[in-house]
Amino acid sequence: MKATARTVQTKPVDPIERELAELGEECARVLLLLQRLAKARATDTDASEILGELSATVLHLNVHTKGLDKLIDDLESE
Numbered sequence: 297m298k299a300t301a302r303t304v305q306t307k308p309v310d311p312i313e314r315e316l317a318e319l320g321e322e323c324a325r326v327l328l329l330l331q332r333l334a335k336a337r338a339t340d341t342d343a344s345e346i347l348g349e350l351s352a353t354v355l356h357l358n359v360h361t362k363g364l365d366k367l368i369d370d371l372e373s374e
Contacts, residue, residue: 315360319360319361320352322356322359326357329346329349
């Protein structure tokens, strides 16, 4: 018997939806880093590594959210 190949067609992801998904992931990362920071401060542990990660994440958020408000407004008008 000959096996047949199945082709799975995926729906292209809308760039705005991809940005929103990434925003959610980065916000979750910020929340985790803030929790780690609070724990480090409560236990008087060096938090410099956490602060460095938090700084990089905030910078990443800043870059990826530039103009996102206009894209969201466009979604509302669709």
